[in-house]
Amino acid sequence: FSEIISKDTTAGIGVDQELISAVPSSNPAFVSRNFTDAEIDYCRSQPSPQSSFAARWAGKEAVFKSLGVASKGAAAAMKDIEILPNETGAPTVTLHGDAKAAAQSKGITRVHISLSHSETVAIAFAQATSS
Amino acid sequence: FSEIISKDTTAGIGVDQELISAVPSSNPAFVSRNFTDAEIDYCRSQPSPQSSFAARWAGKEAVFKSLGVASKGAAAAMKDIEILPNETGAPTVTLHGDAKAAAQSKGITRVHISLSHSETVAIAFAQATSS
Amino acid sequence: FSEIISKDTTAGIGVDQELISAVPSSNPAFVSRNFTDAEIDYCRSQPSPQSSFAARWAGKEAVFKSLGVASKGAAAAMKDIEILPNETGAPTVTLHGDAKAAAQSKGITRVHISLSHSETVAIAFAQATSS
Numbered sequence: 001f002s003e004i005i006s007k008d009t010t011a012g013i014g015v016d017q018e019l020i021s022a023v024p025s026s027n028p029a030f031v032s033r034n035f036t037d038a039e040i041d042y043c044r045s046q047p048s049p050q051s052s053f054a055a056r057w058a059g060k061e062a063v064f065k066s067l068g069v070a071s072k073g074a075a076a077a078m079k080d081i082e083i084l085p086n087e088t089g090a091p092t093v094t095l096h097g098d099a100k101a102a103a104q105s106k107g108i109t110r111v112h113i114s115l116s117h118s119e120t121v122a123i124a125f126a127q128a129t130s131s
Numbered sequence: 132f133s134e135i136i137s138k139d140t141t142a143g144i145g146v147d148q149e150l151i152s153a154v155p156s157s158n159p160a161f162v163s164r165n166f167t168d169a170e171i172d173y174c175r176s177q178p179s180p181q182s183s184f185a186a187r188w189a190g191k192e193a194v195f196k197s198l199g200v201a202s203k204g205a206a207a208a209m210k211d212i213e214i215l216p217n218e219t220g221a222p223t224v225t226l227h228g229d230a231k232a233a234a235q236s237k238g239i240t241r242v243h244i245s246l247s248h249s250e251t252v253a254i255a256f257a258q259a260t261s262s
Numbered sequence: 263f264s265e266i267i268s269k270d271t272t273a274g275i276g277v278d279q280e281l282i283s284a285v286p287s288s289n290p291a292f293v294s295r296n297f298t299d300a301e302i303d304y305c306r307s308q309p310s311p312q313s314s315f316a317a318r319w320a321g322k323e324a325v326f327k328s329l330g331v332a333s334k335g336a337a338a339a340m341k342d343i344e345i346l347p348n349e350t351g352a353p354t355v356t357l358h359g360d361a362k363a364a365a366q367s368k369g370i371t372r373v374h375i376s377l378s379h380s381e382t383v384a385i386a387f388a389q390a391t392s393s
Binding site: 008010088090112113114115116117118119121123124125126127129131 | 140141143144145146147148149150192193196197199200252254256258
């Protein structure tokens, strides 16, 4: 008789903060380069779209740090980190493209994220786990 | 011969920040609705009760996020998340009532918490683990 | 046949924030008491040494909290928590002296760290894991 219990291991963590006024969420080029269509729809539906874009931007930076990748490479990279609410409203990370490939190469199977914003500052924390 | 090594898995994380001046810790109804007697005694014994209440409030919000529960339900919920110092002074989470039931239903066996406050802002980070 | 999969367990987490202007990084006694030579060289090579020292200081505080040690003991303790970039530029913790002994006594084998600073505030998050 043998039982295998497979649990996860922290691969990396990431924290980021952004001044909400410093995230250029009213710049269409910035938004379309860095956010997916679903993220844009979500942020624009929120009470304060600017705060939602800033919190999500901090989230992308935190996820990026948690992956432990050397450089951001092409500008498209941040769009490859998609953060959308799940059915309970909790922000959830889906990786695409280069970010997905980087995570897979490190055995990372899940990235947890949490976001918070005050009137002026957005902060985010991410934890990447392998299993 | 078989050995089972049981380790934990991150179920969720939570981050929160609160402007200390925005947490109404001098409002008795707010305090008694959201903090346990032991928390109230502890916060009032600290050099800056207002900062301690605000940090703990941020902590409760962070723990709540880490549990991944859909909505806060009754106002009593935040009182069900109790944060008190352990024997080394480190803040430690005990869940009661609905929060305890929600955690158990998700297999969450422990919630780690850390708190920090500056002159103006309290931040908290929580990690819920299942095992 | 038996397979053992050993994964890690979170021993503790820590969060800290510091007002950058409040960290006395231009005070040589403070710097030499709390930072290793390699940390000093690194911070002084950065675009904003003051921000780098403050972020690292927040990092040391967060790591200290994550170890769950009762008190800071001698002033030398913070120097025993060394945070330097790894080959990808990600901040990485090495423990020395009393901090190393405290971690070992708790079975802590790794401490993850992430740092962030705005123009005015540095924040840090740490996660100590045992395996």
